Amino acid sequence: MSNQQYIKVLIADDQQVFRKGLSALLNEMPGIELLGEAGNGAELIEKSLLLKPNVIVTDIKMPILDGVSATRELLKHIPACKVIALSAYANDQLILQMLESGAIGYLLKSAEAIEIKEAIEMVNLHKPYFCKEITQKLTEIVAKNYKLPDKSTASFTERELEIIRLICNEFTSKEIAGQLHLSKRTVEGHRTRILEKIGAKSIAGIITYALSVGIYKNNR
Template sequence: MSEEKKIRLLIADDHDVYRDGLQLLLSKDPGIVVVDEAANGKELLEKILVTKPDIVLTDLRMPVMDGVEAIASIVQLFPMVRTIALSTFDSEHLIVEALEAGALGYIIKNAQKGEIIDAVRTVYEGHPYYCKSTSVRLVKMISNSHFNPYKIKEQNLFSDKDKEIIRMICEEKSNREIAEVLFMSPRTLEGIRARILEKMKVKTAAGIAIYAIKNSLYRL
């Protein structure tokens, strides 16, 4: 893949060691090129102007200008740039603020390499990404927030069977439990679940729950 066709990524984090490690990790992916780094929100905005990235991966807690403020500025000044929030487990309120400010996804800092790359690719395609380790509390917070990237055009997108499975996923039932209740094999369930994920354009169970709540397929 030529560099022109790679996803152009800019990383912002005030910790040099973490930022360098993340750059090294992501630079190994043949579909991604890290165009620059920033140590705070102000520097991030300046470097976006020069490097013109597709995706910004930004920490939320930074000096000078924090990530939430930077994301809001990116939405206003650089609407074609999509952002992913980098956060820790104890920053749920900041994640919600970041999504409301305009981030299209978030990832926990200690997420696996594969999930970080999946998040970058998903957001690059214009779809939201919710970290796999999202807590029930955070799902509820996002569901009750102003963040809502979903616009359903098809009224009959999901069958009754789909809706039943969606409901049980929202209730945190495992694949095995759902398969037993519906008298189907785990493999059949996995196929249906994959189609639900595709229809919703999400990647995780948290994504299914947030989509379902936002679109009245499930009520808390």
Template sequence: MKINVAIADDQKLFRKGMAALISSFDQMSLIFEAGNGNELLQLCEQEVEKPDIILLDLSMPELNGLEALKILKEKHPAIKVIILTIHEVENFILATIQAGANGYLAKNAEPEEVELAIREVFKNDFYFTMPMLEIMRKGLVKKAPTTLETENKLTGREKEVLELICKQFNSHEIAEKLFLSNRTVEGHRNNLLLKTSSRNTAGLVLYALKHKLIELDGFNH
């Protein structure tokens, strides 16, 4: 299945390099590139073929990445967004995930990681590296409410489903593991999104970290 990708970054050389890299990946095609947030939003409106995933730089002129992300998620909630950044700062990470970002990629990442991030977000709705998760955990634990409040909010089954989501199992795999139907798992996933006020799976991962419902070593399956 082909993955349509778009990129928004004001540094032309970096953008062109990323565009060439993405076009070289199997079953992946770069459908457009933008130099700022406004241009990105215009292209998303104009183009008949919408991107599945957008690689979005945070610091751009005219309309920065965070503002563009908020508008994008209102108008096109199905489009997934990976933030490109040189700032691995916890408040940046938290703000963008709360605004609906699906993952994070450092601008000095290896080409293999760029491909992995796009494929993971396309398949599982989120992608975080271990260093990013560590930064998020440190920033979140400071702000976490009491665990008891969390305990009461989620049922035992919902916690099981949440843990498997964090371990990057998809709904079908979770259904098989827990001997449930796909529909039941999707029901649990929707309840988790509602109960935790999360916009997407990346938000659920954030919630699980914040409330210590999963340890970092549990993220590799």
């Protein structure tokens, strides 16, 4: 029936040459219908609302309105649209911003035609697509935030970990003492040891340490 034969694509990039190159490539691809081009984020939003593309391929750095902001904005109006972000290089902040904005694809500008096609087809099925470099970055980001709890946590006793978690949850020594059925002074003693071990001088240090190392989530 209304099963769409072509994936309707809109592209955005401030560099005219790159834009022309990309549009030429996409025009040659079977199964893809290029709806148009935009030179900045504002134009992208405008044309998107008008043309209702299935997939948008957009540069991140653009004048007037960048790709991330444009994506965030236009997905409010046409959430069915799938966005692939393009960037010259893999940057942590950009990747995270992109994820947060709602884009589900990320390619480097060095990508080849076949990969771009693959990405378009993939995201059109609502499946994320990331090029190898981005995948690697994602791994690093996840590993950085999940790997740590090990060695560092090891130096604390169970009691100490328990108290650290409670401190992170805004409980005072007195409250912690009540919860654990201990004396207030005992809890203070433990906290002193914790401060020593961490090398912190206040609970601020305890918390930044605990969060950076991954204690806190009762995980294990």
